[in-house]
Amino acid sequence: MDMNQYLDMFIEESKEHLQAINANLLILENDPTNIQIVNEIFRSAHTLKGMSATMGFEDMASLTHEAENVLDLIRNNKLTINSDIMDVIFQSVDLIESMVIHITEGGDGSADVSKPVQKLRAIVSGEYQAEQETAAALAVEPAAPEAASGGQEQGYELDEYAMTVLKQSKESGNNLLSIKVTLHENCLLKAARAYMVFDQLESMGEVIKTTPSVQEIENEGFDQSFSIVYVTMQPIEKIKTALLNISEVVEVDVDTIQLQQQQQALEAAAPPVQAKAAEPVAKQEDNASKQQVAGKKPAAGGKTIRVDIERLDILMNLFSELVIDRGRLEQLAREIGKNELQETVEHMSRISGDLQSIILTMRMVPVEQVFNRFPRMVRDLAKDLNKKVNLEIFGAETELDRTVIDEIGDPLVHLLRNSLDHGLESVEERKKAGKPEEGTIQLRAFHSGNHVFIEVKDDGAGINKEKVLNKALERGIVSQTAAETMSDKQIHELLFASGFSTAEVISDISGRGVGLDVVKSKIESLGGSVSVDSVRGKGTTFLIQLPLTLSIISAMLVQVKNEKYAVPLSSIIETAVFKKDQIMMAHRQKVIDFRGRVVPLVSLEDVFQVPRDRVEESDEVAVVIVRKGEKMAGLVVDSFIGQQEIVLKSLGKYLVNVFAISGATILGDGQVALIIDCNALIK
Structure with a gap:
């Protein structure tokens, strides 16, 4: 084979x-x-x-x-x-x-x-x-106790549900049989042979109960034999012959079930009246049992199938092209203006929207796939470091696009190793600080809007901001003047500076800050962001923000002179039009007052050096207010085109690291619009 x-x-x-x-x-x-x-x-x-x-x-x-x-x-x-x-x-x-x-x-x-x-x-x-x-x-599990003959040697025990089915089957003229099937001692694919037995039996009757359960038989949780309660109109010899013809089946014992003896056994095994409080649980187990085994043969994973991720990638790429064509059709329908065409295109848009939702859902997988590897890693590292650590995981069922899932494992490993090595104190230090000997690391995932947030939190010593600031000054990352006005959060963010480290001894596990610039780069390459917050003596929290998917995003299309740009909706707070006299100057930077906050203005025309045909005078300025964490900026554009779902395309290997551009998309009219990286502009 x-x-x-x-x-x-x-x-x-x-x-x-x-x-x-x-x-x-x-x-x-x-x-x-x-x-x-x-x-x-x-x-x-x-x-x-x-x-x-x-x-x-x-x-x-x-x-x-x-x-x-x-x-x-x-x-x-x-x-x-x-x-x-x-x-x-x-x-x-x-x-x-x-x-x-x-x-x-x-x-x-x-x-x-x-x-x-x-x-x-x-x-x-x-x-x-x-x-x-x-x-x-030792490999044989003790058989369930039997209460009566006519079934004892077969190793089954009938409940009320099974008895009711058997009585009805008997009244209909069926034979009630207990069957014990024994496989060859060297049989390798036992579950497959069991499936063939069930398949054969179901072609001639109905399986009522199995011992062990169907699930255990699927998982090969039996030695060489299993028992079946079975009803059929066929004679015993025909059943026996059919099963013995199956490869690897070496013995088939078939007996007739005596209902009267089974009923007596059931009554004898019934709990006394004072034990009624336990009956609902038993009834639930019976219901679960009959749903699981009655008339069903072992199935491989229920109604699910495995699909190669490459096939889903191909499906997504094909659908991406369909989205582009959909945009083109919508534009043509508006230009032509025929009602019949517009109605058809609108219907197609609804259908393709549903299809898009299904395809994106198919690609979504729980972050549990990444989180599952961490308990074992934390256990081994804690042992190496002689620390006591409790890893708490929350929100493992939170779903992310498969492409994002594949990329976040390494950054999370690095953050967890940092928390273990330099975030959590030793047992002696925790005792001195009045903390429990066992430190706690929390790994949490949750949805918020079109983003997934992943939080790595420890209850360790926190970040020594004086040490961080001194190291930053020593490395020339910040000036003395800037250092005097920096907030705690700004000092903590210095950990993400390239090559920055506060570790006096860089261990083979990691030092707090070693490689955090790599973590930040990886997260931002996925369209996300990472921030850190810490309280001295209380602990440190790293927060990662990630987009739900990287393939198709919602964006606001804007016009700058003759060029079109796409601003991801996930970064937009609001679009607004300001009068020119509302624009102020602060530190040689144009700013506006947006809901009580001073927001700097960024001209896309200047940033991308868009050629100007003629000078246009207007009393109003169109602004897209965007944010990155707590920071905000106003992108100055000529006009708003509207919201649209766009397909994110890479710029290719010849246009890598283009400032403030994360990719491109093809619009319905065939034009290419660049997708703006708001994080880079705000930074």
């Missing part, structure tokens, strides 16, 4: 399982008695082992198998978790992750797993030498 066709799926699913294992291991480390979490980790490891073995990655399969043995002891209360055991498991997971990366890069996934395998085996043998005889039984 050619396994290459499954390679992409294997890589994606392996990453998901490894992420789940990492996250659950962190929970387990803080709550060692949580057997439910151990079971979750075991299931992920078990699935990963089966997948890697099937794909022929033997090193990964053998290492995962040894880790699975340790987890099996833990979940059966045969092994007590401690820090050393957790470290060995984490190291094993790291090695498996490196194998997956190797495979992703075209390698064969091979690695030297002898040391971690030896450690894992030592954990098992060292603790349980006296119990080697029972080791083979």
Whole structure:
């Protein structure tokens, strides 16, 4: 069998399982008695082992198998978790992750797993030498207790819902069967074989219940056999023969269910009258159970499919061209003035608007994909630094465009490492300051308008502004005169200056300020901004502002002489027209009074050196008020054209780093309009 066709799926699913294992291991480390979490980790490891073995990655399969043995002891209360055991498991997971990366890069996934395998085996043998005889039984979960014959040997227990369905089926003349299917002991794709069994059964009847659950069967959470409660009009022999014809099925036991005995068992297992408070929970579980298993076969991920991001990129590019043509059609319809054409174009605009919304939504993914890697990173760094740290994550469900998600990981890693290394104090320093030994770092994401904000906040020592200012003066970043009038916030912003650092010793983790200019450049290249706020002794907060999407944006089109420019709506506060006598001068700069604030004016004609055909005199000045954080500016233009959705296009490799221009767009009439970078103008 050619396994290459499954390679992409294997890589994606392996990453998901490894992420789940990492996250659950962190929970387990803080709550060692949580057997439910151990079971979750075991299931992920078990699935990963089966997948890697099937794909022929033997090193990964053998290492995962040894880790699975340790987890099996833990979940059966045969092994007590401690820090050393957790470290060995984490190291094993790291090695498996490196194998997956190797495979992703075209390698064969091979690695030297002898040391971690030896450690894992030592954990098992060292603790349980006296119990080697029972080791083979450790992988088997204890079967659910049975209350009556006619079902006991099959390992199922019927609830009221299942009993009602069986009674109705019996009255309709159906056979009520309990089926136990056993697969070959060397069967690799157990979930696939189980699917074939369910598919065959559903062609001849209806599945009522499975043991274990459908979800567990999908995840290969069973040994070699599973049980099914089944109703059919077909004879037993036909059912048995059909199932035995499926590859890897070695045994099929079929028995008839005795309803009377099952009813007695159900009544015997019913809770006493005084325990009625627990009934609603049991009923919810029954409802969930019947929704999950009644008449359903295992499905791969429900009603979702995996789509390559490159296909979505192509779809977005094609739609971008459609948006340009839509603008052209709207303009032509206005010029021609025919009602029928205008109505058709308006309808097309509504439909394409809905299509645009769907495409943008398809590209949106939760920031959880980025945030998920940080708990493990913080745990390891805290251990290296001998610090106690609690990472709190909020708003992981907040969605961003995939192109933005792919780029923000590194800046966030840098900010978190800064907070850990130089933001949070040591345990001794925190005690002296009267703080809890455990420091807190908060990572928060939230929507606001057309932006997503990501906040990295620590409760550490804060930024030493005197030290920052002295370093800035020493480096010549600011003058002595300017330094005397700078506010605290302006001093904090100096951290983003190129090459600036307050770290006396630059560690291999990072120093507060080391590379923050790179963080700022990366965020601004995404059309966003980053700011910092700090209170000495209380902590520091970095706030990142990012656009929801980078492909299609809403903008205000403005005219400057014969040229058109687009100003992103996300940067605009208001458009206004001022009388010339309202314009004042301050420090040789034209300014206006906008709602009680002095706002400097920036002439786009002067900034972009737009050629002037003739001198035009007017008593009024059109101004677009824009902002960047708390700073504001007024862009002087000739006129406002109107709001329009535009497709953001790159200027290409020949026009890089053009001042105050972030890209270009093609308008409906075919003209090219440059998109203004308001952040650069305000700065």
